[in-house]
Amino acid sequence: MRDLDEIVLGITDLDAEHMKAAQERQNTLTKPAGSLGILEQISIRLAGMQGTTRPVIGKKTVIVMAGDHGITEEGVSAYPADVTAQMVYNFAAGGAAVNVLAKQAEANVVVVDVGVNQVIDSKQVIAKKVRPGTANMTKGPAMTRDEALAAIFVGVEIAEEVIAKGASLIATGDMGIGNTSASSAIISILGSIELKDIVGRGTGVDDEGFDRKLLAIRKAIDVNKPDSQDPLDVLHKVGGLEIAGLSGVIMACARRRTPVVIDGFISSAAALVAAKIAPKSVNYMIASHLSAESGHSLALAEVGLTPMLHMNMRLGEGSGAVIAMNIIHSAAKLMQDMATFEEASVSEEIPVEKIK
Amino acid sequence: MRDLDEIVLGITDLDAEHMKAAQERQNTLTKPAGSLGILEQISIRLAGMQGTTRPVIGKKTVIVMAGDHGITEEGVSAYPADVTAQMVYNFAAGGAAVNVLAKQAEANVVVVDVGVNQVIDSKQVIAKKVRPGTANMTKGPAMTRDEALAAIFVGVEIAEEVIAKGASLIATGDMGIGNTSASSAIISILGSIELKDIVGRGTGVDDEGFDRKLLAIRKAIDVNKPDSQDPLDVLHKVGGLEIAGLSGVIMACARRRTPVVIDGFISSAAALVAAKIAPKSVNYMIASHLSAESGHSLALAEVGLTPMLHMNMRLGEGSGAVIAMNIIHSAAKLMQDMATFEEASVSEEIPVEKIK
Numbered sequence: 001m002r003d004l005d006e007i008v009l010g011i012t013d014l015d016a017e018h019m020k021a022a023q024e025r026q027n028t029l030t031k032p033a034g035s036l037g038i039l040e041q042i043s044i045r046l047a048g049m050q051g052t053t054r055p056v057i058g059k060k061t062v063i064v065m066a067g068d069h070g071i072t073e074e075g076v077s078a079y080p081a082d083v084t085a086q087m088v089y090n091f092a093a094g095g096a097a098v099n100v101l102a103k104q105a106e107a108n109v110v111v112v113d114v115g116v117n118q119v120i121d122s123k124q125v126i127a128k129k130v131r132p133g134t135a136n137m138t139k140g141p142a143m144t145r146d147e148a149l150a151a152i153f154v155g156v157e158i159a160e161e162v163i164a165k166g167a168s169l170i171a172t173g174d175m176g177i178g179n180t181s182a183s184s185a186i187i188s189i190l191g192s193i194e195l196k197d198i199v200g201r202g203t204g205v206d207d208e209g210f211d212r213k214l215l216a217i218r219k220a221i222d223v224n225k226p227d228s229q230d231p232l233d234v235l236h237k238v239g240g241l242e243i244a245g246l247s248g249v250i251m252a253c254a255r256r257r258t259p260v261v262i263d264g265f266i267s268s269a270a271a272l273v274a275a276k277i278a279p280k281s282v283n284y285m286i287a288s289h290l291s292a293e294s295g296h297s298l299a300l301a302e303v304g305l306t307p308m309l310h311m312n313m314r315l316g317e318g319s320g321a322v323i324a325m326n327i328i329h330s331a332a333k334l335m336q337d338m339a340t341f342e343e344a345s346v347s348e349e350i351p352v353e354k355i356k
Numbered sequence: 357m358r359d360l361d362e363i364v365l366g367i368t369d370l371d372a373e374h375m376k377a378a379q380e381r382q383n384t385l386t387k388p389a390g391s392l393g394i395l396e397q398i399s400i401r402l403a404g405m406q407g408t409t410r411p412v413i414g415k416k417t418v419i420v421m422a423g424d425h426g427i428t429e430e431g432v433s434a435y436p437a438d439v440t441a442q443m444v445y446n447f448a449a450g451g452a453a454v455n456v457l458a459k460q461a462e463a464n465v466v467v468v469d470v471g472v473n474q475v476i477d478s479k480q481v482i483a484k485k486v487r488p489g490t491a492n493m494t495k496g497p498a499m500t501r502d503e504a505l506a507a508i509f510v511g512v513e514i515a516e517e518v519i520a521k522g523a524s525l526i527a528t529g530d531m532g533i534g535n536t537s538a539s540s541a542i543i544s545i546l547g548s549i550e551l552k553d554i555v556g557r558g559t560g561v562d563d564e565g566f567d568r569k570l571l572a573i574r575k576a577i578d579v580n581k582p583d584s585q586d587p588l589d590v591l592h593k594v595g596g597l598e599i600a601g602l603s604g605v606i607m608a609c610a611r612r613r614t615p616v617v618i619d620g621f622i623s624s625a626a627a628l629v630a631a632k633i634a635p636k637s638v639n640y641m642i643a644s645h646l647s648a649e650s651g652h653s654l655a656l657a658e659v660g661l662t663p664m665l666h667m668n669m670r671l672g673e674g675s676g677a678v679i680a681m682n683i684i685h686s687a688a689k690l691m692q693d694m695a696t697f698e699e700a701s702v703s704e705e706i707p708v709e710k711i712k
Contacts, residue, residue: 030446031453032434032559036675037648037668078388078705086702090386095695097387103693104686203388204705290666292393310646310666311683312393319392326682327667330460337459339451346442349434349560
C-alpha cells in the first residue's frame with residue numbers, strides 16, 4: 001500500500017503572493033471593497049490554491065462514496081440498510097437529488113462502491129469495495145486499521161484520476177444508511193465534543209430511535225476506546241468506509257492544490273479526519289451548507305470552516321456541496337470579468353478628509 | 357395614472373390544491389421526507405404560484421432600478437452621488453458584479469433609470485425618470501405622493517413587460533448612492549423598529565460618517581413625520597425612487613403569479629412597502645441572501661421571509677438575488693426530474709412498529 005505520509009507531506013500552504021495580488025485586484029473592481037463578502041474570500045483562496053491572480057473553474061465533479069454500516073443492526077436508522085445499495089443504483093440511473101443538482105451545476109457524478117454490503121452490478125459505479133460494510137461497532141472495531149487505510153487510498157486514487165482528467169473543482173458526497181452514527185462518533189472523539197451535542201435525527205428516526213442511536217454510539221465508543229490523538233485509530237474503530245474514502249478524496253485534492261467542497265454532516269466528519277491527519281488540507285476545503293443535523297456546525301467550526309448555504313438540508317449525497325459549486329464558479333468569474341474602477345470610469349471611495 | 361388597487365386586488369392566494377399535490381409528490385421522491393429543506397419548500401410554493409404540481413422555471417430576469425438621493429448632501433455615504441450614474445453605465449456595459457453573476461445564472465439584466473440625477477444616454481438603459489433624484493429628506497419630503505406612485509408604476513410596467521416577454525423568475529436589484537439611508541427610514545417606520553437597530557455602514561462609512569448618517573435619517577423622520585399606517589406616505593416622505601420602483605416590480609410579479617427574488621437591504625425595504633400595501637404579495641416573494649447590513653434580518657423577518665444564502669454580501673444591484681436564482685431553478689428541477697421510490701425500487705421508511 002502507498003504511504004499516507006507521501007500525501008500528507010505533499011500538501012502545501014496557499015500561495016501568499018498570488019493571494020495578495022488577488023486581494024489587490026478585488027480592491028480595484030467596481031464595488032465597495034469587501035462588499036461581495038464570501039465571494040471575494042473564495043476568489044482569493046482560489047488564487048492561493050491555483051497560484052494565479054485570475055483563478056479559473058473548469059470541469060466539476062462530485063465524488064459520491066457509498067458504504068454500509070454494521071451498526072444498523074442496532075436499529076439506529078429510519079431506513080433499512082438495503083437502501084444504500086438501492087440508492088447506488090439510483091445514482092447510477094441518474095434519478096437521485098445529487099444527479100439533478102449536479103446537472104444544474106454542470107458537474108459530473110462519480111459513484112464509488114467502497115463498502116456496500118451487496119454486490120453492485122453497474123458499469124456506472126466504480127467498484128472499489130474494501131469490504132462489504134463495516135462490522136457492528138458496538139461489538140468491536142468497525143474495520144481494521146489496514147482496511148481504513150485502504151478505503152482512504154480508494155478516495156485518493158479516485159480523486160487523483162478525476163483531477164488528471166481535468167476536474168478543477170471537486171465536491172464530496174456520501175451514501176450509507178447508518179453513517180450519521182459513525183460520523184457522530186468520529187466528530188465527538190476527534191473534536192472533544194459531547195456526544196449528545198452532536199447526535200441528530202439522521203434521515204429521521206423518532207424519539208425511541210434517537211435514544212437507541214445515542215446509546216449505540218456511546219456503546220461503540222466504550223467498547224472500542226478510540227485514541228483521540230490518533231485519527232486512524234478513531235476512523236477504523238468507529239468510522240465508516242465511505243467516510244474514510246472521502247477523507248482520502250479531500251487529502252488528495254489538497255495534495256493536487258484543487259478546491260474541494262465539503263457537503264453536510266458525513267462529509268464534515270471526513271473533513272475533520274483529513275484535518276487531523278493533514279492540517280494543511282483545510283487550506284483547500286470550502287464549506288457549502290449548514291445541515292439540519294445538529295452537530296454539523298460544531299464539526300465545521302472544529303475544522304475551521306464557515307458554511308454559506310442555510311438550506312435546512314439533511315440529505316447527504318453531495319447535494320449541498322453541488323449547489324455551492326455554482327457559487328464558487330461565480331466567485332472566480334467575478335475576479336475574471338468585472339470591470340475595474342478605471343476601466344468603467346467609476347469614482348472610488350471619497351477620502352475620509354474630504355467627506356462633508 | 358392607473359389605480360394601484362387594480363394591482364393590489366388582483367393579487368391572489370397561492371393555489372392550495374396544487375401545493376398539496378406538490379407536497380405529496382415530494383414525499384414520493386427518493387429521499388427522506390423533508391430532507392431537501394428549503395428546496396422542497398420552494399418547489400411547493402412554486403407549485404402554488406404556477407398552479408401546477410410540476411413547476412417550471414424558464415427565462416430569468418433581474419430588474420435593476422436606479423435612482424439618486426438628496427440626503428447624500430448630508431455626507432451619509434462613502435461614495436460620491438455621481439457613482440449612481442457611473443454604475444448605471446457600468447451595468448449597461450456589462451462590467452458590474454450583477455452582470456457577471458446574471459450571466460452565470462443565465463438571467464437577463466434590465467436596467468431602469470427611474471430617478472438618476474443625471475441625464476443617462478444609453479440604449480441599454482430604460483429611460484423612465486420620474487424626477488432627477490429625490491429631494492434632501494432632512495429638509496422636507498423626498499418626493500411628492502404622486503411621484504412615489506409614478507415610480508411604483510414604472511416598476512409595475514417594467515415587470516409586466518418582462519413577464520409578457522416570457523420571464524418566469526424575476527429578481528430585484530437596486531443602485532442608488534444614499535439608498536441605505538432611505539431604506540433604513542422606511543424599515544424603521546413601517547416595521548416599528550428602533551432606527552439604531554437598523555442603520556448600518558452601507559457601502560462602508562467610517563464612525564463619523566455613521567453618526568452623521570444616523571442623525572440625518574432621524575432628522576428626516578422628525579421633519580416629515582411619516583404616517584406608519586400609510587405605506588405611500590412613508591415611501592414618498594423618506595423613501596427613494598428606485599425603492600418605489602422595486603415595490604412596483606414586486607407587486608406586479610405577485611399580480612402575475614410570478615416568483616420574485618428579493619435581494620438585500622434596499623430590496624427588503626421595497627418588499628416591506630409591497631407587503632404593507634398588498635399583504636398577499638408576500639406569497640410570491642422568495643428571500644435570497646442575508647446581507648451584512650445590520651437591519652436586513654429584521655426587515656426580512658418583518659416581511660415574513662427567511663434568507664437561504666449567508667454570504668456576508670452588502671453590494672445590492674441584485675447580486676445576492678441572482679445567485680439564488682440558480683438554486684430556485686434547481687428546486688423546480690428536483691420536482692421534475694428526481695425518481696420516485698417506486699420508479700427507482702428504493703425501500704421507503706421503516707414503519708415505526710417494525711423498527712428493531
